[in-house]
Amino acid sequence: xxxxxxxxxxxxxxxxxxxxxxxxxxxxxxxxxxxxxxIVRRYExxxxxxxxxxxxxxxxxxxxxxxxxxxxxxxxxAELGFGGPQGEYLVALENTPTVHNVVVCTLCSCYPWPVLGxxxxxxxxxxxxxxxxxxxxxxxxxxxxxxxxxxEVRVWDSSSEVRYLVLPERxxxxxxxxEEELRSLVTRDAMIGVAxxxxxxxxxxx
Amino acid sequence: MMGGxxxxxxxxxxxxxxxxxxxxGMHGFGPVEVEKGEPVFHARWEARVxxxxxLAALRLGGTLDERxxxxxxxxxxxxxxxxYYGRWLARLEEDxxxxxxxxxxxxxxxxxxxxxxxxxxxxxxxxxxxAKHPFLRPIDRAPAFAVGDRVRTRNHQPPGHTRLASYTRTxxxxxxxxxPACVFPDTNAHGAGEQPQYVYAVRFExxxxxxxxxxxxxxxxxxxxxxxxxxxxxx
Numbered sequence: 241x242x243x244x245x246x247x248x249x250x251x252x253x254x255x256x257x258x259x260x261x262x263x264x265x266x267x268x269x270x271x272x273x274x275x276x277x278x279i280v281r282r283y284e285x286x287x288x289x290x291x292x293x294x295x296x297x298x299x300x301x302x303x304x305x306x307x308x309x310x311x312x313x314x315x316x317x318a319e320l321g322f323g324g325p326q327g328e329y330l331v332a333l334e335n336t337p338t339v340h341n342v343v344v345c346t347l348c349s350c351y352p353w354p355v356l357g358x359x360x361x362x363x364x365x366x367x368x369x370x371x372x373x374x375x376x377x378x379x380x381x382x383x384x385x386x387x388x389x390x391x392e393v394r395v396w397d398s399s400s401e402v403r404y405l406v407l408p409e410r411x412x413x414x415x416x417x418x419e420e421e422l423r424s425l426v427t428r429d430a431m432i433g434v435a436x437x438x439x440x441x442x443x444x445x446x
Numbered sequence: 447m448m449g450g451x452x453x454x455x456x457x458x459x460x461x462x463x464x465x466x467x468x469x470x471g472m473h474g475f476g477p478v479e480v481e482k483g484e485p486v487f488h489a490r491w492e493a494r495v496x497x498x499x500x501l502a503a504l505r506l507g508g509t510l511d512e513r514x515x516x517x518x519x520x521x522x523x524x525x526x527x528x529x530y531y532g533r534w535l536a537r538l539e540e541d542x543x544x545x546x547x548x549x550x551x552x553x554x555x556x557x558x559x560x561x562x563x564x565x566x567x568x569x570x571x572x573x574x575x576x577a578k579h580p581f582l583r584p585i586d587r588a589p590a591f592a593v594g595d596r597v598r599t600r601n602h603q604p605p606g607h608t609r610l611a612s613y614t615r616t617x618x619x620x621x622x623x624x625x626p627a628c629v630f631p632d633t634n635a636h637g638a639g640e641q642p643q644y645v646y647a648v649r650f651e652x653x654x655x656x657x658x659x660x661x662x663x664x665x666x667x668x669x670x671x672x673x674x675x676x677x678x679x680x681x
Contacts, residue, residue, distance in 0.1 A: 251489070254491055254532075254535075255489065255490065255491045256557065257491075257535075257553070257557060258491040258494050258495055258535065259491075259494075260553060260556045260557050261498070261535075261538075261539070261553055262494055262498060263556070264548065264552065264553065264556055265498065265542075265547070268547065270502075270505060270547055271498060271501045271502070271505070275497070275501055276494060276497035276498055276501065277497070278497075279496070279497040279500050279501070280487070280493040280494070280496065280497045283486060283496070284486045284487070284493070288486075325500075328579065328580050328581065328582075329581075329582065329625070329626075331623075344470075346468070346469055346470030346471075346611055346613075347467055347468060347470070347514075347609060347611055348467060348514055348517065349530060357486065358486055358496075360480075360481070360484050361481055361484060361488075361530075362478050362479060362480045362481070364529075364530045365475070365478060365479065366469055366472075366475040366526065367475040367476055367477060367478045367479070368478045369469050369470065370469040370470060370471060370472040370473070370474075370475050371475065371478065373470045373471055373613065373655070373666050374470075374471045374613075374655075374656055374659075374660075375661055376661065376664050377661045377662075377664065378661065379478060382477060382478060383478060383480065389662065389663070390663075391663065392663045392664070392665070393661070393663060393664040393665070394649075394664075394665055394666075394667055395664070395665070395666045395667070396647075396666075396667045397470065397611065397614075397666055397667065397668045397669070398669070399609045399610070399611060399668055399669045399670070400609060400625070400628060400645045400669035400670075400671070401510075401580070401581045401628055401629075402625055402645065402647070402669055
């Protein structure tokens with residue numbers, strides 16, 4: 241695409257451009273819009289952080305599964321039916337009271353799609369990509385997570401095809417909760433490593 | 447900031463090292479802004495670009511490394527201005543033109559309500575059947591490094607695509623994990639073959655990367671292809 245081909249900087253023009261591109265590709269028999277629809281629907285409705293929350297909650301209640309998850313993340317998520325693009329070699333990283341893991345991709349925006357869905361805008365932003373490796377404690381504090389001096393911060397930069405999923409700590413006071421209830425506590429941000437999982441107010445003693 | 451999303455020019459082949467995409471450790475991008483209740487796609491065009499890009503990747507049969515390199519070749523201003531899916535769109539148009547699916551000027555003509563008369567039917571590649579793993583390639587030699595080995599990254603600045611970030615070049619670290627052999631992006635992005643090699647998660651202490659400005663008790667684990675690494679002689 242040469243600079244001379246640029247038309248306008250307006251988002252409305254951009255929407256028209258994409259529409260025209262799809263129409264051309266459809267007329268050429270290169271793709272069918274129904275297939276585009278199916279992919280979009282899949283990533284809007286099926287592939288998302290609820291998948292990762294199932295993995296985490298299951299690891300919390302089943303110690304044998306947790307061992308398998310930490311030993312071979314790809315096989316362990318496949319047990320729950322998850323896998324596919326951007327999750328073909330998955331590694332789970334366990335957070336503990338003294339080790340906090342957080343994930344980034346400084347070179348592009350690699351992210352474990354099958355368990356977390358597509359990445360949020362902040363994960364793809366130059367600010368996050370540039371800063372989290374240099375000043376992780378500061379960035380985490382800005383995002384609302386204050387880590388104690390005794391905690392080691394490990395930033396995992398996804399520079400190969402390995403994809404990382406953080407296994408957050410199970411919050412105290414959640415022993416009575418069922419696996420389904422635990423799932424609902426696990427957030428996307430906790431599985432990227434920019435937050436902790438919080439116990440529900442009603443179940444908390446703190 | 448929504449302006450300027452239309453694809454801009456790309457740089458000449460082979461100019462992506464030290465590019466704008468290599469942003470680990472850069473200053474000046476401000477706070478990380480989090481959007482509450484963010485949708486998967488912010489506009490319908492983003493969703494269409496995402497879906498079309500996945501389909502095009504299947505139809506065109508190129509490698510993920512080539513597609514990443516395509517993004518890295520966007521000029522720095524376009525790269526930052528266009529945002530994530532804007533970059534995907536620029537790359538998609540570029541790929542389609544390179545492979546002859548779109549003729550030069552065809553999309554522009556369409557937008558002006560004109561049609562470019564086709565002299566010959568567009569060349570549509572036959573989709574490749576993907577039977578093998580996308581990147582794991584077993585090799586018949588042992589890994590050169592083991593967990594606990596002290597290593598140093600090379601001053602690796604190839605003319606094209608690489609996955610060794612600038613902030614991790616010539617740094618000392620310790621091998622934390624040994625991964626199976628994988629397709630080597632530096633060659634695979636340029637049609638020079640898969641040349642698989644082992645990958646290592648290497649732990650770099652914050653002080654080693656950022657000097658006096660490093661935060662306490664912080665480190666980076668960075669995945670390094672074997673040829674990025676040399677043994678660290680100094681102990």
